[in-house]
Structure formats: structure tokens, C-alpha cells
Amino acid sequence: MTIEELEQIAKSVAAENASYDYxxxxxxxxxxxxxxADRLRDELEKAAGAAGKSILIRRTGCMGPCSSGPLVRVExxxxxxxxxxxxxxxxIVSHLGxxxxxxxxxxxxxxxxxxxxxxxxxxxxxxPEKIDDYIGRDGYKALLTALTEMTPNGVIHRITESGLRGRxxxxxxxxxxxxxxxxxxxxxxxxxxxxxxxxxxxxxxxxVMEGDPHRVIEGMALAAYAVGASKGFIYVRAExxxxxxxxxxxxxxxRRRGLLGNSICNTPFSFDIEIRxxxxxxxxxxxxxxxxxxxxxxxxxxxxxxxxxxxxxxxxPTLLNNVETYANVAPIIRNGGKxxxxxxxxxxxxxxxxxxxxxxxxxxxxxxxMGIKLREIIEVIGxxxxxxxxxxxxxxxxxxxxxxxxxxxxxxxxxxxLMKVGSIMGSGGMIVMDDTSCxxxxxxxxxxxCRSESCGKCIPCRAGTAQMYTLLTRICEGQGTMEDLDLxxxxxxxxxxxxxxxxxxxxxxxxxxTIKYFRNEYIEHIVHKHCPAGVCTIVAxxxxxxxxxxx
Amino acid sequence: xxxxxxxxHALIETLHTVQSAFGYLDDESIRFVxxxxxxxxxxxxxxxxxxxxxxxxxxxxxxxxxxxxxxxYIKGANRLIAASEEKLGISQGQMTPDGLVSxxxxxxxxxxxxxxxxxxxxxxxxxxxxxxxxxxxxRWAVE
Numbered sequence: 001m002t003i004e005e006l007e008q009i010a011k012s013v014a015a016e017n018a019s020y021d022y023x024x025x026x027x028x029x030x031x032x033x034x035x036x037a038d039r040l041r042d043e044l045e046k047a048a049g050a051a052g053k054s055i056l057i058r059r060t061g062c063m064g065p066c067s068s069g070p071l072v073r074v075e076x077x078x079x080x081x082x083x084x085x086x087x088x089x090x091x092i093v094s095h096l097g098x099x100x101x102x103x104x105x106x107x108x109x110x111x112x113x114x115x116x117x118x119x120x121x122x123x124x125x126x127x128p129e130k131i132d133d134y135i136g137r138d139g140y141k142a143l144l145t146a147l148t149e150m151t152p153n154g155v156i157h158r159i160t161e162s163g164l165r166g167r168x169x170x171x172x173x174x175x176x177x178x179x180x181x182x183x184x185x186x187x188x189x190x191x192x193x194x195x196x197x198x199x200x201x202x203x204x205x206x207x208v209m210e211g212d213p214h215r216v217i218e219g220m221a222l223a224a225y226a227v228g229a230s231k232g233f234i235y236v237r238a239e240x241x242x243x244x245x246x247x248x249x250x251x252x253x254x255r256r257r258g259l260l261g262n263s264i265c266n267t268p269f270s271f272d273i274e275i276r277x278x279x280x281x282x283x284x285x286x287x288x289x290x291x292x293x294x295x296x297x298x299x300x301x302x303x304x305x306x307x308x309x310x311x312x313x314x315x316x317p318t319l320l321n322n323v324e325t326y327a328n329v330a331p332i333i334r335n336g337g338k339x340x341x342x343x344x345x346x347x348x349x350x351x352x353x354x355x356x357x358x359x360x361x362x363x364x365x366x367x368x369x370m371g372i373k374l375r376e377i378i379e380v381i382g383x384x385x386x387x388x389x390x391x392x393x394x395x396x397x398x399x400x401x402x403x404x405x406x407x408x409x410x411x412x413x414x415x416x417x418l419m420k421v422g423s424i425m426g427s428g429g430m431i432v433m434d435d436t437s438c439x440x441x442x443x444x445x446x447x448x449x450c451r452s453e454s455c456g457k458c459i460p461c462r463a464g465t466a467q468m469y470t471l472l473t474r475i476c477e478g479q480g481t482m483e484d485l486d487l488x489x490x491x492x493x494x495x496x497x498x499x500x501x502x503x504x505x506x507x508x509x510x511x512x513x514t515i516k517y518f519r520n521e522y523i524e525h526i527v528h529k530h531c532p533a534g535v536c537t538i539v540a541x542x543x544x545x546x547x548x549x550x551x
Numbered sequence: 552x553x554x555x556x557x558x559x560h561a562l563i564e565t566l567h568t569v570q571s572a573f574g575y576l577d578d579e580s581i582r583f584v585x586x587x588x589x590x591x592x593x594x595x596x597x598x599x600x601x602x603x604x605x606x607x608x609x610x611x612x613x614x615x616x617x618x619x620x621x622x623x624y625i626k627g628a629n630r631l632i633a634a635s636e637e638k639l640g641i642s643q644g645q646m647t648p649d650g651l652v653s654x655x656x657x658x659x660x661x662x663x664x665x666x667x668x669x670x671x672x673x674x675x676x677x678x679x680x681x682x683x684x685x686x687x688x689x690r691w692a693v694e
Contacts, residue, residue: 030662034675066664200620200659238567238604239660277567279602280658296562297594298601355663357622363664398621429663431621445624449658455601 001258001265003144006135013136020056022096023075024048025124029062029207030242031364032069036086040070043089051093058133061211063124064115065108066364073124074100082106111362114381116343118351119327120367123211128246131253134214140259142333143218146225147267150333155226156182159329161337163349168194168285168322169397169426170502171348171415177319180309181227184317189229191220191271192313192320194290195236195243198282199398200449202429204353205323207365209236209243212327213250217273219326221260222333224271227319232273233294238280247275282399282453286501287312287320289455300457301501322427324353345371348414352425358395358432361386368413375409378432389434393517397426399446399453400506402513403439422513424506438535439518440525444472446510450503461504464495468511475522478529478538485522489515559588562598566605575606603658611646611653613691615684616670620659623667631667632656634681638688652691 017023026032026041041059048055063071068082072092081092081104088104095101117123126133134140146155160175181189193216197205209216220232236244251273254260262270281299283289289299291313312318328350332340341349348370354377357363361383368377378384378394385391393403402423404411411417415425433442451465471488474480492508499505515522524530529538555561565588569580576599585595599605617623617631635654636642646653662668665677671687 030660030675031665031677034662034665034668034677069665197661198658200624201622201663202659203661203663206661239657277564278604279563279567279598280604281602282658293563294560296560296590296598298597357663357666358625363666365664395621429621431625433625437625442625445621 001144003141003148003265006140006144009132009135010138013132017056017136019054021054022077023056023058024092024096025058025060025063025073025075027061027063027069027071027124028059029066029069029210031062031066032071035070037070039086040072040084040089043086044072044093047089047093053093053096055093055096058127059129060125061123061128062120062207062365064120064364064366065106065111065362067362068106068108068364071106080106080108082108108362111366111381111383114372114376115367116351116369117367118331118340118343119208119215119324119353120211120365121331122215123207123365126212128211128213129249131214131250131257134212138334139214139330140218142330143221143225143259144265146222146333147265147269152182152226152228155222155333158333158337159226162332162340163337163344164325164328164332164340165348165415166322167324167328167352167427169400169424171425174321174325177309177321178223178226180307181229181317181319184310186317188231188316189227190313190316190318191224191227191229191232192290192294192318193220193232193234193323193326194285194287194320195234195240195323196278196285196290197237197240197323197427198278198285198453199400199427199429201357201395201398201431202355202427204355204365204428206240206243208323208327208353209240210246213243213246214254215327215330216247216323217250217254217260219329220273221264221271222329223319223321223326225269227317229319230270230272232271233276233313234273235276235278235284235290235294237278244275244277251275281455282449283455283501283503286503289501290320291318298455300455301503303500324428343369345412345414347416352413352428354428354430356382356430356432358430359385359389359434359437360432370414371412373409374404374411374413377413377430378409382432385432385434389436391432392435392437393433393439395423395431395433395442395510396429397424397506397509398429399449400424400502400509401426402509403433403442403517404513405517422509422516424509436533436535438531438533439514439521440472440476440531441533441535443511443514444469444476447472447507450507454503454507458498458500458504460495460498461500461507464491464499464504465507467491468495468508472511475525476531476536478525478536480526482526485515485526557588559590562588562590562595563602566595566599570605575609577607608646612651613672614653614655614670615688616655616657616673617643617684618658618660618662618666618668618670619656620663620666620668622663623659626666628667631669631679631681631684635684635688638685652688
């Protein structure tokens with residue numbers, strides 16, 4: 001495969017698309033599928049055949065506003081339809097080229113106007129199972145350009161210049177990490193993609209892997225070229241069977257086209273990718289645990305240093321990045337580092353994909369420039385809290401993050417700003433809570449999660465989360481005391497300081513942030529034996545039997 | 552196993568294949584996998600028990616999986632779990648004595664925008680009310 005051949009494919013894809021009068025894109029992401037998008041597509045094909053129009057019906061990845069699904073986009077009319085059922089297929093086809101179907105018209109301009117799409121630029125526009133669709137939208141151009149015109153150092157330089165930071169949550173500068181791996185001695189190196197999106201309430205990585213799998217592969221290949229690796233692994237959760245099958249297919253197609261394998265683009269560069277399945281362990285999102293899991297062992301973390309960049313998979317230098325980080329690489333190489341660094345805030349560049357869920361009108365995937373105010377994401381893009389309820393808090397970063405109260409909605413989203421208020425960016429789950437959510441109960445939920453996901457290797461995490469859970473359960477049941485609250489805070493500090501890996505170090509975050517911003521709710525439970533949100537079941541307080549939990 | 556070249560590090564892959572073929576992993580199959588890949592039995596057993604995805608109990612005829620991810624939790628997944636437990640007379644992770652239904656909870660299936668999410672025999676159903684779950688359980692019961 002050479003650049004000329006690539007351009008030839010892109011041209012023929014464009015010519016084929018142009019041979020149709022209309023294009024109907026049907027979102028076939030999990031959320032839309034669960035509402036009958038597959039039956040809708042069959043009906044559309046039937047209706048198209050019956051109407052005798054020349055229509056290209058395309059299955060696409062997630063278009064974004066999942067709460068309005070199933071979604072259908074019609075080109076060149078540029079209409080977006082929402083809540084489309086199989087019965088609507090006929091009227092969509094008959095309205096092609098004219099006025100849109102009035103009852104299906106989706107008016108979400110506010111939702112889309114504030115967004116900037118880099119990672120999701122292809123989502124909703126290409127068929128994820130067709131490599132040519134991706135090539136038709138400049139796919140693999142960055143890889144071939146880099147291989148023929150750039151040195152590995154040039155690639156690293158461009159990534160450093162862009163200011164891209166790890167999208168898995170930690171925010172480590174990507175260029176720096178690549179440089180470390182590139183400098184590490186050894187002729188065998190690995191590139192690993194972390195697709196173990198264990199954070200409940202987040203599904204950005206799933207959507208990227210399912211909706212645009214080649215983007216991840218291209219990003220990994222570029223990374224491999226930059227650091228001098230010849231082998232890559234994508235670690236995907238077993239709970240995402242569609243992502244696994246799409247990636248498998250994408251890797252096979254890329255090999256057939258000569259974009260993976262030996263001597264890519266007639267250069268000495270060789271690279272291939274294997275998929276590894278997770279098996280339901282949150283701790284495997286931690287890099288050393290993930291490496292253990294790829295090696296076929298229990299996912300227990302190790303102490304760092306040595307960092308995986310020096311000694312990772314089978315003791316070799318290993319580059320480990322998140323799905324979304326790799327998804328950002330190809331556009332940066334294509335458009336230049338400066339283009340990327342113009343977006344975003346001072347120290348957090350580019351865009352970030354968030355999964356907006358919970359008590360909010362428009363749930364789904366959004367991609368926004370860094371630095372955007374939380375208020376804009378929630379009130380404008382998300383459409384606010386539905387059913388007349390009032391907004392209480394937004395939870396970011398999953399079980400490692402914290403809850404941000406309404407007073408702080410004018411905060412600009414960036415790694416540092418979120419860290420400062422006691423939460424983290426995380427992988428990008430954003431769960432909105434309203435006045436019917438009890439913050440103590442939410443804290444208890446996350447602690448329960450960490451307790452069962454703790455790998456058990458270090459004691460602060462294994463025993464500490466269990467004790468936190470006991471204390472929170474007592475408070476929720478109305479049996480807690482003010483001493484319990486103080487004990488809880490000091491326990492949190494200890495766990496934070498002494499745990500081995502990220503899971504334990506961040507497990508107290510949900511508790512500490514809720515105590516900090518919603519202390520009155522804790523006091524309400526403890527002193528007045530009352531749950532303001534009406535979620536917790538208060539057990540009649542047993543006067544004498546509150547024995548000390550921590551003996 | 553052959554696909555992965557009998558590589559020791561493909562232990563998790565192999566166990567996935569066995570579980571998808573038989574529905575669960577019993578002692579015999581774990582022993583077989585360990586022997587074939589020349590992995591210590593303790594490591595194979597350790598891996599099976601460490602990861603939540605592997606099950607050592609045979610599944611029921613039908614499986615009801617309720618997602619207990621954060622978004623689903625906020626939208627009332629615990630009410631769904633409680634109602635199903637009451638209806639079936641078992642608690643989560645168990646199977647009804649007649650082997651008809653297994654009640655499971657999942658960490659997150661990634662369909663959070665449609666919370667609360669329930670999987671009926673693996674098919675995803677979004678924004679599921681309690682009545683819908685009970686109705687499906689009754690349908691399975693009369694089959």
C-alpha cells in the first residue's frame with residue numbers, strides 16, 4: 001500500500017458514494033440497537049427497494065444524543081430524525097429530497113453547536129465494518145505520511161507540540177511518555193491500548209472502538225512507529241462483545257490492505273496487533289494490573305517504578321495509552337500539533353469526549369473543547385435536569401472521582417481544575433444527579449464498588465474500603481454518630497496516603513468530596529435520622545448496640 | 552488453544568472460549584486448560600476466581616442480568632434488583648431451584664444513556680420499568 005493507492009481508494013469511495021442520490025445513515029450503536037435500530041434498517045432497505053430510488057443505507061456508530069434514539073441522518077438533505085421506529089421507514093424514504101418528515105424532525109442545534117468533534121469526527125458518518133469508508137475520510141493518511149516523510153522523533157515532536165495528555169484520567173503528557181519509551185533500551189517493545197473501560201457510567205471508549213475502530217489501530221501504528229515497537233495489544237472488556245468483533249474485523253481488513261503486518265508501505269516498519277479480552281475486573285484499568293492480565297495472570301498491580309515505559313509487558317519497554325488518546329493521534333499528525341494546541345485551555349489541550357448520563361434530558365456522547373464550563377455541558381448541551389427537578393451534583397471520574405455541587409458549575413473543565421475541587425477528569429463519565437439522589441447513598445455505592453473490585457493485595461485498600469462501607473452503611477441506616485463521621489474522614493486520608501495503586505488512592509474521593517460539599521446531608525442522616533432525598537431506609541436506632549467497628 | 556499457539560499467556564482467552572462453549576467453567580475444564588497450556592493449576596484457578604466474568608456455576612435456562620452501573624443505580628436499578636429478588640425468591644448471583652432463571656448483576660454494559668438497563672438472555676433493553684421485568688419473568692415461567 002502506498003499513498004497513491006490510498007488516494008485511489010479514497011477516490012473510488014467518493015465516486016461510489018456520489019453514484020447514489022441519497023444517503024441514509026442509521027445509528028446502530030448499542031443504545032439505538034436496544035430500541036430496534038436493526039429492524040429499522042431492514043425496513044428502510046425494503047422501502048428503498050420499493051420506491052426505486054437510489055439510496056445508500058449505511059450502518060454507523062454512535063451519533064451522540066442516545067436519549068433521542070434510534071437516530072437517522074439523511075444526506076444531502078441534512079435532516080436528523082429522532083425516535084425513529086421501523087414503521088417510519090416508508091415516510092422517510094418518500095420525503096427524501098423534499099421537506100423533512102415533520103413528526104420525526106430532531107431539533108438539537110443547541111446540543112450540537114457547542115461541540116467540537118475530533119475523536120468523534122467519523123462517528124455517525126462511516127460504516128465501522130468497512131475499511132474503505134474510513135480511508136474515504138482521510139483514514140490511514142497520517143500513518144503513511146509519517147512512515148514516508150517523518151522520522152520517529154518527528155512524530156513524537158508533533159505529539160509533544162500538540163500538548164495532548166492521557167485521556168484515561170491521569171492526564172500524563174502523551175509526548176513525554178512516548179519519548180521515554182522511545183529512549184528505553186531494547187529492540188523489542190510493545191504498544192498497548194487500554195480499552196478496559198471498567199468505570200461504570202462511562203462508555204466513550206466503547207463507542208470509539210465500535211464506531212471507528214480503524215482510528216484506534218492507526219493511532220497505535222503511529223505510536224509503534226514513533227517508539228520503535230513491532231507488536232501491539234488492545235485490551236478490551238469482555239462485556240463489549242461488539243467492540244471485540246469490530247476490532248477483530250478491522251485488524252483483519254487492515255492486514256489485508258497491507259496497513260498492518262510486515263514492511264508497511266514498503267518501509268522497514270512492521271507492526272501487528274492482537275486483541276486481549278478482559279474478564280470483568282476494574283483494577284485492570286491500572287497499567288501494571290492490565291499488563292499482568294495480558295500476560296494471563298491475576299490482575300494485581302505492582303509497585304512503580306519501574307514504570308511500564310521501562311519494564312512492562314514481559315519486562316520489555318511498553319507504551320500504554322487509553323483508547324481515546326490513540327484516537328487523537330491521527331488527526332494531530334494530519335493537521336499538525338499547533339492546530340490541536342489551539343483548542344482547549346491553558347494546560348489541557350484539545351477536546352474531551354464525555355458520556356453524559358443520569359438525570360439529564362439529553363443523555364449520550366458529547367465532545368467538547370477543554371475549558372468549557374460545566375454549566376454549558378449540563379444546561380445547554382445536556383438540556384438540563386428533566387421533570388422539574390433541581391440539579392444537585394455532577395459526578396465525574398467514576399469510582400475514583402468526586403461529586404461537584406451546583407455552586408461550582410462555572411468551573412472550566414480541565415485536568416487541573418477538576419483535581420483542585422477534589423474530583424478527577426477520569427475517562428469521561430459524567431453522571432448528573434438531582435434532588436432525588438442521596439449523596440451519602442451515592443458515596444456508599446462507590447465504596448461498595450471499590451470494596452468488591454479491590455484486588456486484595458494491599459491492606460489499606462482491602463480492609464479500608466470494607467470499613468468505609470460499614471461506616472457508611474451505619475450512617476445511611478440512621479445509626480451513625482458524629483464520631484463515625486470523623487473516623488470516616490481520617491480513614492479516608494489513611495487509605496489515600498498508603499494504598500499501592502490508583503484504585504485505593506482514589507477510592508476515598510467520592511466520600512471526601514460528598515462530605516466536603518454535602519456535609520449537611522450526612523448530618524441530617526446522623527442527627528435527625530432522616531434522608532433528605534428519601535432514598536435511604538432509616539432503621540429505628542438501636543440505642544446500646546453501636547459497638548466500635550474498628551477494633 | 553491452537554489459535555493462540557498453546558501460549559501460556561493466552562490463559563484468559565482460552566478460559567473465555569471454554570466458558571462461551573459450555574456456559575460456565577467446572578473443575579474438570581479448568582484442570583484440562585491448565586494441563587494443556589502447562590500453567591500451574593493454582594494460577595488457572597486463581598485467574599478464574601479473580602475475574603468476575605468467569606462463572607463456576609452452571610447458568611439457568613434463562614438469565615436476567617440487571618446492570619448495576621452508576622447511571623443505572625441513580626435511575627433506580629436497586630429497585631429492579633429488589634423486585635426481581637422478591638419475585639424469584641432468590642438473591643442476586645443465584646439460580647432458581649428449578650434451574651429456570653439465573654439472576655445476575657453486571658458492573659456496566661456501556662448503555663448508560665438508556666439507564667436503567669436490563670439484559671434478558673443477553674439482549675439489551677433500555678429504560679426498563681419494574682413491570683417490564685416482572686412481565687418477562689412471568690413469561691419465562693409459563694414457557
